[in-house]
Ligand code: SF4
């Protein structure tokens with residue numbers, strides 16, 4: 001995977017200009033992984049239904065330019081995203097329409113993914129999570145091209161290429177994951193887990209920073225289109241342009257896992273980085289150690305509505321201590337009841353929902369409780385999975 005990051009200066013969302021700059025970028029970084037007839041999934045940033053004018057989503061002109069460049073080379077191209085909220089084709093169609101992706105499909109030779117089937121994959125090298133639930137569409141693709149949006153999120157911090165893969169998590173499961181990780185450091189590790197899992201297919205990263213979004217949600221003309229093979233390096237370059245310390249972001253976790261060395265480890269091609277220096281960009285708070293959830297009440301409400309969790313019936317527990325010994329976070333404590341009998345008790349603030357205690361209990365005393373909203377979400381996902389299997 002090359003260290004090159006190509007930067008192009010682009011003043012407006014004009015498809016032909018972006019197309020030419022994108023092709024020049026591919027040639028400047030010596031990119032040669034596209035072969036005719038390959039199936040490519042374009043992972044755009046369209047997590048919510050809103051107009052491209054708000055700069056919260058990848059601009060359709062960028063998606064159209066990339067799709068046109070790839071179809072010209074004889075590849076088959078499909079745009080994919082899984083927005084937050086209700087997991088249904090109706091919602092997905094609404095997002096495609098309002099974010100301009102439908103228009104992209106109508107004006108180019110690419111198609112829109114409408115396969116809502118999901119897959120659960122083992123990720124043994126994951127740090128935050130050993131399994132991942134993902135859109136099944138990734139399995140049909142030969143390659144993934146990631147087209148992120150340059151923006152700052154008040155909760156999650158910098159969002160460029162690396163974090164854009166979070167959209168492969170189906171629908172509202174994304175919110176569940178955000179609620180599962182209390183600290184940003186844990187969520188950042190989850191993002192790195194995703195990138196590492198997908199790295200064999202993820203061959204190219206493009207970030208739309210022509211108009212970027214600041215922490216206060218104001219827009220900023222950054223005029224920048226970044227292209228590179230290594231998502232961490234593309235992001236590192238963009239962070240330097242915006243004046244963000246790498247070590248305050250998910251790149252710190254990538255470094256801890258020896259996937260990247262912090263500092264200027266990328267090589268810029270095309271326009272010089274200084275051309276894009278933006279001195280008055282509103283950055284907001286950056287600190288990988290901060291808690292994602294400032295609103296504890298909201299978090300608790302979400303937890304009660306959605307989080308499937310383990311529960312131990314104190315009266316049936318035999319006090320064998322197996323669950324307590326197997327729990328990776330020490331979330332299960334052994335207590336004595338009034339009759340001096342030992343029983344297991346869960347501290348949910350330490351639980352990471354790995355369900356190891358559920359599997360380990362020899363007396364089937366550990367149960368999995370599914371709140372009503374989780375059941376609805378699960379039903380929606382299962383409906384699409386079963387439909388595809390028929
Ligand atoms: S689900 Fe995992 S972390 Fe939670 S109590 Fe059980 S073993 Fe511990």
Ligand code: SF4
Pocket residue numbers: 312316317318319320321322323324343344360361362363364365366
């Ligand atoms: S493994 Fe089951 S029976 Fe043993 S302490 Fe845990 S919950 Fe109780």
